[in-house]
Amino acid sequence: MDELTHFRNEIDQFMEFHPQSPLDETQRENFDGLAYFEPNTALDLIVPVEQFASTEPMIEMETSTGDVRPYRRWGRITFEVNGEPASLTIYSDIYGQEFFLPFRDATSGKETYGAGRYLDNHRPGLADLGNGRFKIDFNYSYNPYCAYQSIYSCPLPPRENWLTVPIRAGEKNFAQGPAH
Template sequence: MKGFKYIIVVGVLLIVGYLVKDLFFNDESYNQAVLKFRESKDLTFRSVTRSPLPDSLRRAFNKLTYYAPTRDYEVSADFTPIESAEPVAIPMTTGTKEPYFVKGKASFDLDGQTHTLTLFQKAGSVSDTLFIPFTDQTNGFETYGGGRYLDAIPNGKTILLDFNKAYNPFCAYNPEFACPMPPAENRLKVKIPAGEQEFAKRD
């Protein structure tokens, strides 16, 4: 009987060990994938033909600055689709406006509060990827003051919001670009210390 109990205990410990190992390597694989994506983006920013940076900044560019990836800010949100008949006019940083369709709302819990973001699709686009311009309490301090963007694809009644992939608009690097400004309903009353930080013009 004692031997049987010993086998059960060892079996349970092995199962727990495998689960912990699996969790660790899943997180490690996720972090590595995020870092690879960031390295690829840095290469794009060094490119003569694809970089949003003006030549004076591109030549001195080293890399973008990010928060360390963490799955605490990979959030599964409830998705409520909306099929707007007419597009809304989103103000741009240049003072113009461009048409975007409202495609849904994403609601999620973070830091003990429930938050909601409106998701858009640019008029004329056929992509399943939805556009989320937002601000949070890091803007103007650790991140670009004009807000950041996030892209996500709905999966039925849920949508994965990975703030580790939050990125700056091109006008954060070059004011000649026209960038959509986050609407009032997408101004989050919480810090999101994930994704891209404010661009340092001198690396």
């Protein structure tokens, strides 16, 4: 898990020092790193994906501020968490190049941000391996910016991506964030 530790350290540095960090001055002054679950190798998966037809219509995903953002339902993954079945829909941009996996789980609102967490292909946790397979590493799941400041407009996971199982991997609640 050296790569994961390095990645988390880089994120902490970004959050504390980068001018584009979502944290305000007070949050930065009190920042002592993000809280994470211990690395969980059982939630680092390579799974088959059932790709939807390219004619799948765009959907409007509601955001935390009441706006909507367009996404295409790209494909469905099925996996197990502690012996329990689970499935999630992967979304894409209009071109099918940018992948986005928003989800809520049994930890949402308790151990993790209530509105859900994300994986995307701009970070190491989500990758199209080709041949109908995806790498899904929930250890890289992260809070959207609205977990830190309510001024951000963040897509909310659609109901089809609300899991009943706990995903105890990745980022936990941000103690200094707004209540949701």
